[in-house]
Amino acid sequence: MxxxxxxxxxxxxxxxxxxxxxxxxxxxxxxxxxxxxxxxxxxxxxxxxxxxxxxxxxxxxxxxxxxxxxxxxxxxxxxxxxxxxxxxxxxxxxxxxxxxxxxxxxxxxxxxxxxxxxxxxxxxxxxxxxxxxxxxxxxxxxxxxxxxxxxxxxxxxxxxxxxxxxxxxxxxxxxxxxxxxxxxxxxxxxxxxxxxxxxxxxxxxxxxxxxxxxxxxxxxxxxxxxxxxxxxxxxxxxxxALKRLGRVRVADVMRTDVVMTADGTRKIDVAACSGGRFVYLVDDDGVLEGWVDCRVLAAGTPAEEAGTRVDWREAAATPDTTLKDALSQMLGLGFRDLAVVDDRGRLLGEVSLRAIEQTMSGSDAHVSNLAEGEVLGAPADTGEGEVE
Amino acid sequence: MRNEGHPIPAEATSADRSHGARVDRVAGFGAAVALSGCVALPFVEFRENRIASGVGEAVTAAGWLGWLACALLAAALVAAFLPHAIRARALPAVAAVSTAVVVAALGSAATTLQEGQPAFARVSIGPGAWVAIVGIAVVWFAAWRASADVRTRWLAVALAVAGVGAAALWGGVPELSLAKEYAAQSRRFWPLVGQHLTLAGAGIGFGALIGIPLGVVASRSRIARQVGIGVVAIIQTIPSMAMLGLLIAPLAALGVRAIGTTPAIIALTLYALLPIVRNTFVGLAGVDPAALDAGRGMGMGRARLFLGVEVPLALPLVLEGIRAAAVLVIGIAAVTAFIGAGGLGVLVFQGWGQQADDLTLLGAVPMVVLAVAADALMRGLGRVVVSPGIREEAAA
Known part of the structure; x- marks a missing residue:
């Protein structure tokens, strides 16, 4: 002391x-x-x-x-x-x-x-x-x-x-x-x-x-x-209210039940989404490489075109990231969901705008407008394309 | 370390800039100067006796060795334009061989020209050969910088020394006037070299003994800095001859004779002060304040901070100051011959008095060698005692 x-x-x-x-x-x-x-x-x-x-x-x-x-x-x-x-x-x-x-x-x-x-x-x-x-x-x-x-x-x-x-x-x-x-x-x-x-x-x-x-x-x-x-x-x-988000870590609000596959886009169809919003693409070590948007897939677009390739260093948060930084990253990238990776890029889960919103609900009104009330698809249990 | 045994160790990265260049301009310049001197100016001078005026003789007087010398210098010029990978080896090689061959050519010319002449006849190094030697020195400098690794460098040096040694032992080198002059003066030559070293060494030693503490004090106190560095800077501006004169009165007051070794060493010490004091001060003042703050904050006492942080960090500049002082003092020590302190200056001034150029050279050339050797010694010392973390990585 x-x-x-x-x-x-x-x-x-x-x-x-x-x-x-x-x-x-x-x-x-x-x-x-x-x-x-x-x-x-x-x-x-x-x-x-x-x-x-x-x-x-x-x-x-x-x-x-x-x-x-x-x-x-x-x-x-x-x-x-x-x-x-x-x-x-x-x-x-x-x-x-x-x-x-x-x-x-x-x-x-x-x-x-x-x-x-x-x-x-x-x-x-x-x-x-x-x-x-x-x-x-x-x-x-x-x-x-x-x-x-x-x-x-x-x-x-x-x-x-x-x-x-x-x-x-x-x-x-x-x-x-x-x-x-x-x-x-x-x-x-x-x-x-x-x-x-x-x-x-x-x-x-x-x-x-x-x-x-x-x-x-x-x-x-x-x-x-x-x-x-x-x-x-x-x-x-x-x-x-934003500053207060600096006290909370991504690890506290992230979900880990995400769908991921190491097979590339070949096997991905609407069924593979198993109700989730995204199927994350990872390499054999589980390192994030991108994702396929299931809504675009549902609209009939082939998986190769519905996918997004990213560099995990730029388009993902870590469990230690504060919600403030995660939010800022989401706004910057235009994402409603942000992948969460460990320090070597291995996918751990995702954090959603909605989860952040819930964290600060009641404390500040103007930020909640960002969510526009849209409900994000909740992924069901893990699909067959999952690794790990 | 990982490159151990590999022809291009980590040190090779030091001369990045010259590596990138398509043409080694320094080497090219040196080779061009040397070649033009070799071809266009009298290579040696023939004199009927020691003090007679000389008659220039072209490089052809040296026979095939003369032609070979010129050809090698032309090769050096070509080497400057070769790609770096080749240059890194070609330049040291051609520098080494041309050094030996030029010396051998001088000997050969001396032998040829003195054949059938009376014993007092002399053949001295002509302006062409001097220009060639200076040009070759520039090529050496460039070769040192361009050479890929330490082994190549020292191999080149060994080759040159062996070549020059062979020319001196079995060639005509002893027939050169400078060699004859040395033979005539050999009994007092080495004692004079010894005196010169003693004078310069004492000047540098006392200069460091007084100058380093002064530099430390200057870094601690603003008044000491202004007064101390001001005074030693003024001392530096006094011409050396005037200094010896100005010392007469104060020394007389102290009861010391104004001629001889003592006043010479005092004068040399005074000259050595400025570079040493200034570099010590600059070295200490340049220590990162953050390192000092961190050291204090971790509980290092004054003495530990000084010896463990400040001294090692200031060391490269302190050594640089001593190096500069050494080169300076070796030169000024020549002047002290005037007040009877001895040294190589004796030969220089006697040579001038007698218009015997060979005698002057016999004093001057060793002085240059001493200065270059002192410079190399101090640089070598720096490489040993300065931490690799703060060492200047520049080659040459």
Whole structure:
């Protein structure tokens, strides 16, 4: 647990942080957010004493951070920054080994920890351990940055706009990876961002700051539904219902009883649809290749012409995708149903506009217009063309 | 690593730009210069004695070796136009062989021209041969860059050294005036080389000893940066002769004689400072602030951060500064002969005084060799001590 009590940072006449008090429960993610200059980064950097507070108390698991030396303190706190800051002259493995080395771990223990962490962040150890930072993409570098921060298994993780410097697609993947890792490691995390969607997606609690003061510290749902002030209301934005979709994952609403075939379009006829709207086409490994629209098929069009071929990287969601992103993807592609695949493209199911609509029903009216009341065909039990 | 044993290892990617080109312009230029020098200018000069003025003799004086030298230079010119795959091997080969053959041709010309002449007669390297040598050096540079792998490069060097060695041992090379001059001066030549190395080495050593800490201080404090780098930059602008003169008064005040080794080393140290201080500063200032922030945030103390992050990251530039200082100081060390510090400058200035060009060359040529060797040594050192993660991959 991290507890800040009346923490203040003053630079001359300016109050950068003004009597902030908040508590981050063990194993939870608290997001500091606010306009630039609001003091969120200063607050974060006071926790590991990269900035010394002017007054107030900061405790980690009940221990005053001022009672230990800064170096010793920081070795117990994982630290991830936007620009990553990997040491360019050291290999990925050596970078990750930084804190374990400072702590004097044995060589074998460090080596096995490095391999373990690379796997945790989704990088193949054999391939990446001996690479140098300049050989990595931005997303890979930040994965290494996260691995480095987790190296000595610190109970606390500080992240300063960790996913801010990468393209939107990579950011989405990094966020999904972070969620997965956090489910595994359950660190007490303080994360600074200026991206409301990121805060809502990743935060168990959100601390909204403004000119050094804490405006509201609450769960994302509470922040969306009961803003404490006009500032909070405005900062969160008008599309609160949409934002709330950022809290729900595709995995929560997807259906898995879809019809799929690895035989191509040859055997597909109306019977093969078995009442479903689509027959998904997959390859022998179950990787999504496209689908056949059963309504077009029913209208007498041959299966070869009723089919659509797609690249799963572009026309499918993953279980970790937020409903907000899935909805945006559907609108962009003009789909009412979106295939759901795993990270290698294997078909897992589908998510429908209707399911999303039901998730947010009652919370916002204008979005429900999108569904136009059309009822999508509910697939019956799986047909004979199914694989797996 | 995966390409181990393969003729084109990973390093080959370094010179991508020259690989793509249809024609190696650098090699073509060098070969054209060398060929024109070989054909159009006097290859050697015949003199009746050591200080008499010379009479130019064409490359034909070298007999068949002369013709072979010209033919090889023409071949180098052709090689510059060959497709890269062939060029990568043809250029090193032709550079190596033409180096050896030009040296052998010089020896052959010397032997032929001195036949039946009195013992004081001299045959010296003529303007044509000098131009050819410079051109061949350019071809070497291009060949180094174009060659596919390390093995080809060093094979070429070994071939050239063996060829030149053979020409010196069994050919007419000892008949060349420079060789005769060396034979005459051999007793003091090596001590002078030793003095030169001592002077330059001490200048670089003290320069690094003082300059690196100064550069570190400059990177930490703005005042130190402005004052320190300003002062060493002004020192650099003082002409070397003037420097030796200006040192007289302060040294006298300290009770040190203004002639001899001590003032020479002081002057050389002062000259070595600028490149070393400036590069140390630039190297440290260029360290990614994010890496420092991350290091601090992970609990690295000041000393660890400095030794473990800043120093290794600044190292390539620091070494580059020492390399530049070494080349500079080896040149300036020649001037210190004027204040009795010795070194190869002694031969150069005596040669000028006596109008004995061979003596001047006997001082000048080894200086060039020393500078090139120091340059290569520092580059080699950089390859060993700088992390592959931050090494410049450019060849040549």
């Amino acid at each position: 991290i507890r800040l009590t009346e923490v203040t940072k003053r630079y001359g006449e300016t109050l950068a942080v003004d009597r902030i008090s908040l508590e981050v429960p063990t194993g939870e993610v608290s997001v500091l957010i606010g306009p630039s200059g609001c003091g969120k980064t200063t607050t974060l950097r006071m926790i590991n004493r990269l900035i010394e507070p002017t007054s107030g108390l900061i405790e980690i698991d009940g221990e005053d951070v001022m009672s230990v030396s800064p170096e010793e303190l920081r070795r117990r706190i994982g630290y991830v920054i936007q620009s990553v800051g990997l040491f360019p002259h050291l290999t990925v493995a050596e970078n990750i080994a930084t804190v374990p080395r400072l702590l004097g771990w044995k060589r074998e223990r460090i080596a096995s920890r490095v391999r373990e962490l690379l796997a945790v962040v989704g990088l193949e150890p054999a391939e990446y351990a001996e690479k140098y930072p300049r050989q990595l993409s931005g997303g890979q570098a930040q994965r290494v940055g996260v691995a480095r921060a987790l190296a000595a298994d610190p109970p606390v993780l500080l992240m300063d706009e960790p996913f801010g410097a990468v393209d939107p697609l990579t950011r989405e993947r990094l966020q999904a990876a972070f969620e997965r890792i956090q489910r595994e490691v359950r660190k007490t995390v303080v994360l600074v961002t200026h991206d409301v969607d990121e805060a809502i997606r990743l935060g168990d609690r959100i601390a909204l700051m403004r000119t050094g003061r804490l405006e509201q510290y609450d769960a994302p749902e509470a922040l969306l539904d009961h803003p404490a002030s006009k500032f909070v209301h405005d900062f969160v934005g008008a599309d609160r």
